[in-house]
Amino acid sequence: MSALNAEITTYEQANPESKRLHERAEAVLPGGDSRNSIFWNPFPVYITHAEGTALTDVDGNVRTDFVNNMTTLIMGHRHPDVVAALHEQVDHGVSYPAPSPHVIRWGEILCERVPSIEKIRFVNSGTEATLNAIRAVRAYTGKTLIAKCEGAYHGNHDAIQISVTPPVDAAGDAESPDPVVMFPGINPGAAEDIVIMPYNNLEAAERIIRENAEELAAVIVEPINGQCGMVPARPEFLQLLRDLTKELDIPLIFDEVISFRASSGGAQEWYGITPDVTCFGKVIGGGMPVGAFGGKAEIMQLWDPNSGPDFVQHAGTFNGNPMTAVAGVTTLELLTPEVYEELERKGDKLRQMIRDLIAELEVPMGVTGAASLFALQFTTEAVTDYRSYATNDKQMLQTVFTGLLNEGILMSNRCAGNVSAVHTDEDLENFVEALRRVLVRAGYA
Ligand SMILES: Cc1ncc(COP(=O)(O)O)c(C=O)c1O
Secondary structure (H helix, E strand, C coil): CCHHHHHHHHHHHHCHHHHHHHHHHHCCCHHHCCCHHHCCCCCCCCEEEEEECEEEECCCCEEEECCHHHHCCCCCECCHHHHHHHHHHHHHCCCCCCCCCHHHHHHHHHHHHCCCCCEEEEECCHHHHHHHHHHHHHHHHCCCEEEEECCCCCCCCCCCCECCCCCHHHCEECCEECCCECCCCCCHHHHHHEEEECCCCHHHHHHHHHHHCCCEEEEEECCEECCCCCEECCHHHHHHHHHHHHHHCCCEEEECCCHHHCCCCHHHHHHCCCCCEEEEEHHHHCCCCCEEEEECHHHHHHHCCCCCCCCCCCCCCCCCCHHHHHHHHHHHHHCCHHHHHHHHHHHHHHHHHHHHHHHHHCCCCEEEEECCEEEEECCCCCCCCHHHHCCCCHHHHHHHHHHHHHCCEECCCCCEEECCCCCCHHHHHHHHHHHHHHHHHCCCC
């Protein structure tokens, strides 16, 4: 039996109730699923409750959560202050057909902390954040073309679901990647409005941006690329994008939906590079559905309902709703610079311990990440961009992912993870020991 099949057999035996629920789910949800990022074969586990770092499933298994709802729950599950704020807000009403005062405080915190933010608007997902940021720069510049990096996920909408995980043999030259529409149903014309740059490649990015400068409405980049395994941009790469877009008068968008974990001012503060527009999600809503986009006042002014004929319309039943606002404000107020320092210390420590284990067992894999973010890479190549990420051994990835589930550890289904403020050093050591047992079972000893 292969190591993967052995892990799957153990998994099925330990999770009979999740399996039964998944069969029930399949009758009403395609594949039993509503969210690809939490789907895995043979079936996902169904969670009943969460506390701190612990997730309990319907079979009574308790796992240490290294996903934190895809980087969202930076203070862990059910932080008492966030729970109290939500309880209080429930007593005052969950949504209103007029603004609540909380949304102002929320905006003030982000404007104070994030270097690029002069004005901000709230939405309900990171997808809506990038959708509106792209609309913003198109409205502002009167142009359409967007430059994005190969292997970058910026949300689930047509304009940007291009070249996220393209088959390498259909993606053209590594130095001049072709735009690849990710799946059927996306407007094929969307690929004509995008140019693709290789991440972290200064020469190629400069050439591509200069060649298209006249048409570009924006360059969008994730300072720490989540899709390829929390891969940090080389500082020179971000600096080049900043210098070049300034010189050519092209707005620069940072997608900080994940990287807002790096410091209280986001990755832009961490790198010391300020974009024109920033997209947020995840952390800023304290666990509630959220997104936001903001930036220079002269761009954001287009959203002012009194701005005249150029006004960009933007409704949304739950935009800035009070439940998300109170959870967001409470979480952001808990996030002092000391908390970020400690998160980064734990991230550095965990990555180093994983590196040491890989060297000791001589496993053909690596680890990427920055600040509190990390990912296992099942390749001996240094992963710095999409093409190097695409060399991952997918079978080994699934073996380790399933093995860790059997060991009481949850990572994302792409073996990415992150630490929260409530993970202890002991949790990190337990992670590494669990990984050791999985790798030994897979034949590395
Ligand atoms: C970098 C980035 N941008 C945008 C999004 C979309 O956010 P949401 O899932 O809230 O729509 C994600 C989601 O993971 C993301 O990682």
